[in-house]
Structure formats: structure tokens, C-alpha cells
Amino acid sequence: MVNFGPGHARGILHRVAPVERFHHARHPADGPLAAFVQHYWIVRWNLAGHAPQRQETLPHPNAYLVFEPESALVAGVATGRWTRLLEGDSFAFGVKFRPGGLRPFLGRAVSALTDCRLPLGDVFGDEQGLHARVVACSDERAMIDIVQAFLLERMPAPDPQVDRIATLVAEVETDRTLTRAAALAARHGTSLRALQRLFDDYVGVGPKWVINRYRLHEAVDRLADGDKVDWTALALDLGYFDQAHFIRDFRSLVGRTPGEFARDLRK
Numbered sequence: 001m002v003n004f005g006p007g008h009a010r011g012i013l014h015r016v017a018p019v020e021r022f023h024h025a026r027h028p029a030d031g032p033l034a035a036f037v038q039h040y041w042i043v044r045w046n047l048a049g050h051a052p053q054r055q056e057t058l059p060h061p062n063a064y065l066v067f068e069p070e071s072a073l074v075a076g077v078a079t080g081r082w083t084r085l086l087e088g089d090s091f092a093f094g095v096k097f098r099p100g101g102l103r104p105f106l107g108r109a110v111s112a113l114t115d116c117r118l119p120l121g122d123v124f125g126d127e128q129g130l131h132a133r134v135v136a137c138s139d140e141r142a143m144i145d146i147v148q149a150f151l152l153e154r155m156p157a158p159d160p161q162v163d164r165i166a167t168l169v170a171e172v173e174t175d176r177t178l179t180r181a182a183a184l185a186a187r188h189g190t191s192l193r194a195l196q197r198l199f200d201d202y203v204g205v206g207p208k209w210v211i212n213r214y215r216l217h218e219a220v221d222r223l224a225d226g227d228k229v230d231w232t233a234l235a236l237d238l239g240y241f242d243q244a245h246f247i248r249d250f251r252s253l254v255g256r257t258p259g260e261f262a263r264d265l266r267k
Helices: 031-035 120-124 130-135 140-153 160-174 181-187 192-202 207-224 231-237 243-254 258-266
Strands: 012-014 022-028 037-046 053-057 064-068 071-075 082-086 089-097 117-119
Touching: 022 140, 031 037, 031 140, 037 140, 064 130, 064 140, 071 120, 071 130, 089 140, 117 120, 130 140, 160 181, 160 192, 160 207, 181 192, 181 207, 192 207, 207 243, 207 258, 231 243, 231 258, 243 258
Parallel strands: none
Antiparallel strands: 012 053, 022 037, 037 089, 053 082, 064 071, 064 089, 071 117
């Protein structure tokens, strides 16, 4: 499954080249589905006659509906980085749900889908040939129209918790000083346990995971800027007690130490 980050493409570790053979576009959701869907995306690659290209991205706290020529899948939050070798001539089209946005469609805790991918029919019931109709389209706008109609037919009742979750996740992503789940809970006048239950139910991972991932996204962004880095200061700034814990978490997610990743970027 191809997975790209938010509108500013945050979290991409390894970009496909040659870029002229790679098309990536996002289309924001509108109308009533915007309460549940963040955006639609399309990725096409034409690498015939070229070497396969490795694509790596970091995870985000979102669920996806993804169509490729051979499959239509619903995917929960992936807790590790995603890697795929792109080759030949193909595409992927997807729906990126808002954090918590899949929960009203699913009708049960989204944690049941964490690190899982299920066939479209297992989540939405009879797909009525949706997969075949989508992959037959050559135009991404037509793909969006078909999937929108499918989701609108299954439109759940309004759920204020989706807006609440989306607000909390956006706050975590943008507020660099937020490094503790307990601080997020206190800021919003709730207990840590209640916040954990809410995230488990609607996002599929806990608030601590979301905070940690976005702080590591920030670390990747800083390294990509190419500036000289004080590793100890960076670790403390991101909420770690020491440099060793930061390096351990970074290597676990990215697959390289911060120093190795920074050197790879300069190659």
C-alpha cells in the first residue's frame, strides 16, 4: 500500500526519482464527507525501463482506503515506517480519513485495525464492484466521484468526537512544546486514562504514540534542513531525557541513527 503524509508531504524519507516519471496529487475533501475525510490522493509511476525505486514514509495517525490494480484495502494506523519498491507502470488511489474519521463508518474501535489491512468488503460490506470501477478510470477526478458516492451511501451520523480527535491531533502536530500525553490531557481538562481510551477507540493508537511520532517527524525535518545539529539539545528539545533514548527511538522508526540519516541526505 502506498502511503503519503499530510498536505505538505511530511514524513517522506526517500523520494522517488526520476521525478518526471512520478505523479502525486492531493484533493481536499468537501461537502458532508469533509467531516470524516481529510483528502483523496493519487500516485502514478512509470518506471518501465528504469531501475525500481524505494519509497519510505513515516506513519501518521490516520486510516486509509486504498485502491491499486490488484486490490482495494482498508488500512488502520501503521506503527512503523512503510517501505515499498516501486517498479513498472502502475498507480495507487486512496482516501485519507481524518484522525478518528473512520470510526463512525467502522462501528467499533479503530484499534482493531492498527497495523492491519482488510479487504474493502470486510469493512464496508458489499462493495458493488467499486474496486473494478475505480481502477477502470483514467481520470483521478472520476475516481474521487465514484468513491465519494460510495461513501455518501454509507454516511454515518455526525460524531462530535471526530472533530475533537482531529483538533487534538492537529495540536500535537503543530505544538512543538507538547511532549507528554499527561500535559495534553491536562490542557483539555480530562484525565490521562480518558484520553487514552478516546485515542484507542477513534485513532487506534495512544496519545503518547502520536506525540512521539510527530516529534520524530520534527527531528527528520530538522535534519533535512541540513543545519549542524547539537544532538543532545535536539533530544531534550523533543522531550527526551537523554540523547541515547532519542537515538534508540529514531533508529527504531527510521532504520538509521540520526547521524546516518543526515549523512544519507547529503549523498
